Amino acid sequence: MAQPWSDKLRPVVPYVPGEQSKNPNIVKLNANENPYPPSPKAMEAIGQFDCSKLNLYPSITSAPLVEALAAYHHLSKEQVFVGNGSDDVLALCFLSFFHSATPIFFPDITYSFYPVWCSLFDIPYRQIPLDDGFRICPRDYDAPNGGVILPNPNAPTGISEGRAFLEDLLAHNQDVIVIVDEAYVDFGGYSALELIDQYDNLVVVHTFSKSRSLAGLRVGAAFASAPLIAQLNAVKNSYNSYPLDSIALAAATASIGDEAYFRATLKKVMDTRERTAKALEALGFLVYPSHSNFLFVTHPNKTAEEIFLACKEQDLFIRYFKLPRIENHLRITIGTDEQMDRLLAFLRTYLQP
Amino acid sequence: MAQPWSDKLRPVVPYVPGEQSKNPNIVKLNANENPYPPSPKAMEAIGQFDCSKLNLYPSITSAPLVEALAAYHHLSKEQVFVGNGSDDVLALCFLSFFHSATPIFFPDITYSFYPVWCSLFDIPYRQIPLDDGFRICPRDYDAPNGGVILPNPNAPTGISEGRAFLEDLLAHNQDVIVIVDEAYVDFGGYSALELIDQYDNLVVVHTFSKSRSLAGLRVGAAFASAPLIAQLNAVKNSYNSYPLDSIALAAATASIGDEAYFRATLKKVMDTRERTAKALEALGFLVYPSHSNFLFVTHPNKTAEEIFLACKEQDLFIRYFKLPRIENHLRITIGTDEQMDRLLAFLRTYLQP
Numbered sequence: 001m002a003q004p005w006s007d008k009l010r011p012v013v014p015y016v017p018g019e020q021s022k023n024p025n026i027v028k029l030n031a032n033e034n035p036y037p038p039s040p041k042a043m044e045a046i047g048q049f050d051c052s053k054l055n056l057y058p059s060i061t062s063a064p065l066v067e068a069l070a071a072y073h074h075l076s077k078e079q080v081f082v083g084n085g086s087d088d089v090l091a092l093c094f095l096s097f098f099h100s101a102t103p104i105f106f107p108d109i110t111y112s113f114y115p116v117w118c119s120l121f122d123i124p125y126r127q128i129p130l131d132d133g134f135r136i137c138p139r140d141y142d143a144p145n146g147g148v149i150l151p152n153p154n155a156p157t158g159i160s161e162g163r164a165f166l167e168d169l170l171a172h173n174q175d176v177i178v179i180v181d182e183a184y185v186d187f188g189g190y191s192a193l194e195l196i197d198q199y200d201n202l203v204v205v206h207t208f209s210k211s212r213s214l215a216g217l218r219v220g221a222a223f224a225s226a227p228l229i230a231q232l233n234a235v236k237n238s239y240n241s242y243p244l245d246s247i248a249l250a251a252a253t254a255s256i257g258d259e260a261y262f263r264a265t266l267k268k269v270m271d272t273r274e275r276t277a278k279a280l281e282a283l284g285f286l287v288y289p290s291h292s293n294f295l296f297v298t299h300p301n302k303t304a305e306e307i308f309l310a311c312k313e314q315d316l317f318i319r320y321f322k323l324p325r326i327e328n329h330l331r332i333t334i335g336t337d338e339q340m341d342r343l344l345a346f347l348r349t350y351l352q353p
Numbered sequence: 354m355a356q357p358w359s360d361k362l363r364p365v366v367p368y369v370p371g372e373q374s375k376n377p378n379i380v381k382l383n384a385n386e387n388p389y390p391p392s393p394k395a396m397e398a399i400g401q402f403d404c405s406k407l408n409l410y411p412s413i414t415s416a417p418l419v420e421a422l423a424a425y426h427h428l429s430k431e432q433v434f435v436g437n438g439s440d441d442v443l444a445l446c447f448l449s450f451f452h453s454a455t456p457i458f459f460p461d462i463t464y465s466f467y468p469v470w471c472s473l474f475d476i477p478y479r480q481i482p483l484d485d486g487f488r489i490c491p492r493d494y495d496a497p498n499g500g501v502i503l504p505n506p507n508a509p510t511g512i513s514e515g516r517a518f519l520e521d522l523l524a525h526n527q528d529v530i531v532i533v534d535e536a537y538v539d540f541g542g543y544s545a546l547e548l549i550d551q552y553d554n555l556v557v558v559h560t561f562s563k564s565r566s567l568a569g570l571r572v573g574a575a576f577a578s579a580p581l582i583a584q585l586n587a588v589k590n591s592y593n594s595y596p597l598d599s600i601a602l603a604a605a606t607a608s609i610g611d612e613a614y615f616r617a618t619l620k621k622v623m624d625t626r627e628r629t630a631k632a633l634e635a636l637g638f639l640v641y642p643s644h645s646n647f648l649f650v651t652h653p654n655k656t657a658e659e660i661f662l663a664c665k666e667q668d669l670f671i672r673y674f675k676l677p678r679i680e681n682h683l684r685i686t687i688g689t690d691e692q693m694d695r696l697l698a699f700l701r702t703y704l705q706p
Contacts, residue, residue: 216407
C-alpha cells in the first residue's frame with residue numbers, strides 16, 4: 001500500500017487470527033477455554049436483566065463488580081479495577097505503568113501479547129530467558145529496569161512460583177511497578193493478592209475468562225494499592241470511559257457470588273488435569289507440572305508439529321507454537337473428561353510402536 | 354504521591370466522572386441517551402442467547418455484526434470495523450491513523466475526548482476555532498496537518514455540514530486520514546458513508562449508543578477503505594483481540610435487522626426535538642439548528658450556569674460546560690415528550706418576568 005497518506009499510519013505487524021474450524025464436532029483444546037458453562041447465577045443474572053434499560057450508559061465505575069471483588073478478596077474498593085477482559089486490563093496497565101526509557105523485563109517464553117503491547121505503546125523491553133527447565137531466575141530481574149511483568153502460573157508452560165519467589169522479586173524491584181498476570185491462578189497457583197497491602201508497587205491481574213467460564217463476556221480485573229488503581233482509572237477514563245457493558249457487569253458480579261459452583265468447577269478441571277497428565281506420561285510424554293487449566297508437554301519420539309497435525313486431522317485441536325525453544329512442545333487445554341478421553345484414545349493409537 | 358516508582362507512571366490528567374444522581378425521579382437529559390428502549394429484536398436476541406456457551410471466546414472478527422453492517426450500508430465486509438463503543442473505535446483510530454509529527458486538526462469546540470486521546474498517545478494537535486456562529490471553516494483545514502477529525506453533526510453544537518463541505522475538506526486533505534465522527538448522524542445529519550468508495554483516506558465512525566438505544570452494551574463501528582480497516586484490525590488485535598462480547602454482538606446484529614423500529618424511534622426523537630426547539634424559542638432561547646438528539650441553546654436574560662443550577666434543583670439534569678466560548682450555553686438531550694414537558698413547564702415558571 002503506497003498512498004499519499006500511508007506515512008501517517010502507525011507501523012504495526014498485522015496479527016493473523018488463529019485457525020477457527022466451523023466443524024461443530026471438533027474437540028477444541030487450543031484456547032484455554034473452560035469446558036463448563038458459567039455459574040447458573042451468572043446465567044440467571046443475564047436472563048433477568050432488564051434489557052429495556054440498555055438505552056442508558058453502564059456504570060462508569062462498574063461499581064457493583066468492583067464492590068463484589070473487593071469484598072471477595074478482602075480489599076478496599078479503591079484497590080480494585082475492572083475492564084473489558086484481562087487483555088484490556090493488561091494493555092491499560094502497560095500504558096499506565098511502563099512509562100520509562102529503561103526497558104521493562106519479562107520472560108522470553110510467556111504470554112505472546114507482552115511484546116505486542118510494548119511495540120504498540122513504544123515501550124522498550126528486554127526478554128529474559130527462562131532456565132532450561134523453563135523456570136524464571138529471580139536474579140535475572142535485579143538489573144535496572146522500567147518495570148516487570150510475569151504471568152504466574154506462566155503461559156504456555158503452566159509452571160507456578162510461590163510466595164518466597166515473588167517476595168524476593170518484589171524486594172529487588174521496589175522502584176518500578178511489578179505486574180503479576182494471574183490468568184490461571186485459580187487452578188492451583190499461588191496468588192500474590194495477599195501481598196498487595198505490603199507492596200504498593202504490585203499489580204495483580206485476573207480474568208473471568210478461564211476459571212469463571214466467562215470468556216464470551218470479556219471481563220478482567222486488576223488489584224493494587226489505591227494510588228496505582230487511581231492511575232489505572234485515570235488512564236482508562238482517557239481511553240474508554242465505559243469498557244464494561246451493563247450485562248457483563250451483572251453476570252460477572254453474580255458469578256462472584258457463587259463460590260460453591262466456582263470451587264466445584266475448578267475441582268473438576270484440576271481432577272481431569274491430573275488424570276490426563278498421568279495418562280500422557282504413560283504414553284511417553286514429558287509433562288510439566290501444571291497449576292493452570294492446560295498441560296505443556298513434549299514427546300521423545302514424535303515432533304510437536306507432527307503430533308499437532310495428526311491431531312488436527314482427527315478434529316482434535318491443540319496448540320502448537322512454532323517459536324524458538326518451545327517448537328517441540330504442545331499446549332493442551334483441559335476439557336471435559338470425555339474430550340480428554342477422545343484425545344488420549346487417538347494418541348494411544350497414533351503413538352503405538 | 355512520591356514513591357520510588359512514581360516516575361514510571363504515565364502522566365495523565367485524572368478524569369473526574371460527572372455527577373450521577375441516585376434519585377430515580379430525575380429527568381436525565383445530560384448524557385445524550387435515547388429515551389426509548391432498544392429494538393425488541395435486540396432484546397429478544399439477548400433473551401434467546403445460549404448463556405451456557407459464554408465459556409467460549411467471542412468471534413475474533415465479530416463476523417455476524419460486520420456482515421450485517423456491510424449489507425445494511427452497501428459496503429464490503431472489508432470496509433467495516435466494530436469495537437467496544439465508539440470511544441473504543443475512535444481511540445483505536447487515533448492510535449492507528451494519527452502517527453505523525455505534524456499536528457492533527459480538529460475544531461476548538463467539539464467532542465471533549467479528542468484532546469484526551471492526543472495526550473494519551475502523544476499525538477500533536479491543533480484546535481481550530483469555529484466561527485462566531487459555531488460553524489467549521491473548511492479553509493482553516495488547508496494547512497499541512499497530520500490528520501483531521503471532526504464530528505458531523507458537531508457536538509455539543511448539533512450543527513451538521515453537508516456533502517459539498519465534506520468533499521471540499523477531503524479534496525484539500527488527500528495526504529492524511531480524515532475521520533468523520535457521525536455519532537449523531539441518524540437524527541437527520543448528512544452521512545459521509547456514500548463517499549467511502551471515492552476517498553480511500555476517509556474514515557466514518559458510528560455508534561449504537563444513541564440512535565439504536567444500546568449505550569449499555571458498548572458497540573461502535575468504523576467504515577473506510579479496505580486498507581484502512583485492515584490497519585485498524587491490526588491495531589485492534591495488538592490491543593485487545595476480543596473487544597466485543599458475544600451478547601453485545603448478538604444484540605447489535607439483531608438491532609440492524611429492525612429497520613422499522615429504528616426509523617420509528619428516530620422520528621419520535623426528531624419530532625420531540627422540533628417541538629421542544631419551538632417551545633424553547635418561545636421562551637426566549639436562542640436554539641441552534643440541530644441534526645442530533647440534543648439542542649444547544651443560550652438565553653439572553655439568564656446565564657447558562659444559573660439555568661443549569663435551577664434545573665438541577667428540580668431534578669432536571671441538563672448539560673453545562675464551563676468552557677471558553679460556550680460557558681453561556683446549555684446542551685439539552687431530547688427525552689420523551691413527557692420529560693421535555695416537565696423541563697419546559699419548569700423553565701416557563703423560572704423564566705417568567
